Amino acid sequence: MSLSHDHEMAVSLTQQDRSRRAFVSTLRSHVLQRMSGDLRQHFEQAVEPEYAKSGSPLDTPEAIHEALKGEFSFKAYSSVRTAAQEMVFDVVSDAVDRELEVLNAKAAKPAKHGTLTLNPTLPLPKSVTGIDVHLSPGSYHAEHAEDDVTAGAVYDNSIDVFAFGQFGKRHNDIGTTLSNYLRLKYPDFAPSSILDCGCTIGHNTLPWAETYPAAEVTAIDVAAPVLRYGHARAESMGIAAHFKQMDATAMDFDDAQFDVVFSSMFMHELPLKHIHRYLKEAFRVLKPGGILWQMELPPMNAMPNYENFYMNWDTSYNNEPYYGTFRKQDYRQLLLDAGFSADDFIEATMPRYTFVGEAAFQEAIQGTNTFDTLTGRMDPKGTRWYGFGAWKR
Numbered sequence: 001m002s003l004s005h006d007h008e009m010a011v012s013l014t015q016q017d018r019s020r021r022a023f024v025s026t027l028r029s030h031v032l033q034r035m036s037g038d039l040r041q042h043f044e045q046a047v048e049p050e051y052a053k054s055g056s057p058l059d060t061p062e063a064i065h066e067a068l069k070g071e072f073s074f075k076a077y078s079s080v081r082t083a084a085q086e087m088v089f090d091v092v093s094d095a096v097d098r099e100l101e102v103l104n105a106k107a108a109k110p111a112k113h114g115t116l117t118l119n120p121t122l123p124l125p126k127s128v129t130g131i132d133v134h135l136s137p138g139s140y141h142a143e144h145a146e147d148d149v150t151a152g153a154v155y156d157n158s159i160d161v162f163a164f165g166q167f168g169k170r171h172n173d174i175g176t177t178l179s180n181y182l183r184l185k186y187p188d189f190a191p192s193s194i195l196d197c198g199c200t201i202g203h204n205t206l207p208w209a210e211t212y213p214a215a216e217v218t219a220i221d222v223a224a225p226v227l228r229y230g231h232a233r234a235e236s237m238g239i240a241a242h243f244k245q246m247d248a249t250a251m252d253f254d255d256a257q258f259d260v261v262f263s264s265m266f267m268h269e270l271p272l273k274h275i276h277r278y279l280k281e282a283f284r285v286l287k288p289g290g291i292l293w294q295m296e297l298p299p300m301n302a303m304p305n306y307e308n309f310y311m312n313w314d315t316s317y318n319n320e321p322y323y324g325t326f327r328k329q330d331y332r333q334l335l336l337d338a339g340f341s342a343d344d345f346i347e348a349t350m351p352r353y354t355f356v357g358e359a360a361f362q363e364a365i366q367g368t369n370t371f372d373t374l375t376g377r378m379d380p381k382g383t384r385w386y387g388f389g390a391w392k393r
């Protein structure tokens with residue numbers, strides 16, 4: 001388990017908090033490495049050959065899911081993974097609850113660096129309020145007190161347990177990786193305004209301010225508690241960012257306001273029709289010469305069959321109902337539908353910048369894209385993030 005809370009919104013942990021968190025983190029790591037390995041082995045050595053013999057090969061992710069559903073190794077994997085996911089939020093909530101008044105008061109302090117603009121009348125999408133997204137009680141938006149930061153604090157703390165260190169120090173590897181990709185690949189591109197959509201607590205927003213210190217960085221989300229927390233977290237780190245409560249599918253910004261529109265792990269939590277609206281909005285608010293650049297789950301059309309089955313598990317068992325539909329899309333076509341041109345589409349797989357360092361990163365991004373078991377999956381052996389987007393001409 002990694003603790004990356006070097007800021008004033010960090011909660012203090014008792015010995016019991018630490019050991020409960022360490023247990024759940026280890027359990028998650030066990031299920032994602034060991035039990036998933038056993039599941040795959042059972043599939044390759046027993047289930048797949050059996051189906052092949054009977055003349056009905058398992059050639060789609062859905063067929064693999066159907067074939068594995070009744071198998072003990074799949075049931076064990078799914079039960080332990082679901083229980084571990086619920087435990088993540090359970091074990092971090094004690095410390096947050098204990099310190100909630102202090103956290104809420106800290107978040108209400110006047111800002112020195114950036115701003116926080118909330119919109120209490122903003123209608124919240126059902127995709128956020130209708131379910132406990134990825135089994136997180138209260139999703140991103142539930143409020144427990146006035147000016148509440150609970151959802152943000154729980155989210156920040158849960159990443160320690162959930163990601164067992166794989167998101168990097170300050171949980172910021174994705175933002176650091178994608179921003180440095182642009183900096184190194186397009187050295188003449190000098191953005192002055194950057195927007196992060198669906199920022200949650202801004203952990204992947206802040207690296208943009210570090211990579212491009214001359215740029216003004218804005219981050220939007222529909223959920224107030226995560227924005228309050230993210231803003232306070234950024235303030236305590238001394239990083240200027242402007243957090244705004246806004247729906248990315250209907251933004252309040254003028255046309256052509258941003259040089260970069262970024263998002264990270266955002267689109268797969270949107271219903272398809274909202275994805276279309278969001279991308280049209282992204283196109284509208286981008287300046288000509290600007291870029292849409294997003295970290296996402298790799299598309300099904302690029303990934304091996306078993307990886308697609310494995311990755312889509314969350315759609316059925318982790319309250320991520322839009323995941324599978326998103327991954328089925330042709331991402332290039334999604335961008336064409338939003339107004340971008342086919343020639344301006346870019347995609348890349350890349351190692352984690354904060355893990356490999358600039359020289360190895362620079363070398364890796366000159367190579368070809370690789371879609372395999374390390375792409376888009378947290379893996380201590382070397383996760384590879386997937387990014388896609390397009391320039392606006």
Ligand SMILES: C[S@@+](CC[C@H](N)C(=O)[O-])C[C@H]1O[C@@H](n2cnc3c(N)ncnc32)[C@H](O)[C@@H]1O
Nearest residue numbers: 140198199200204221222223247248249264265
């Ligand atoms: C998976 S989280 C994104 C995490 C974060 N960007 C990261 O890098 O880890 C999805 C976020 O999108 C927000 N969200 C969902 N629908 C939205 C919408 N239509 N407009 C803006 N934010 C939205 C949710 O409140 C949530 O904070």
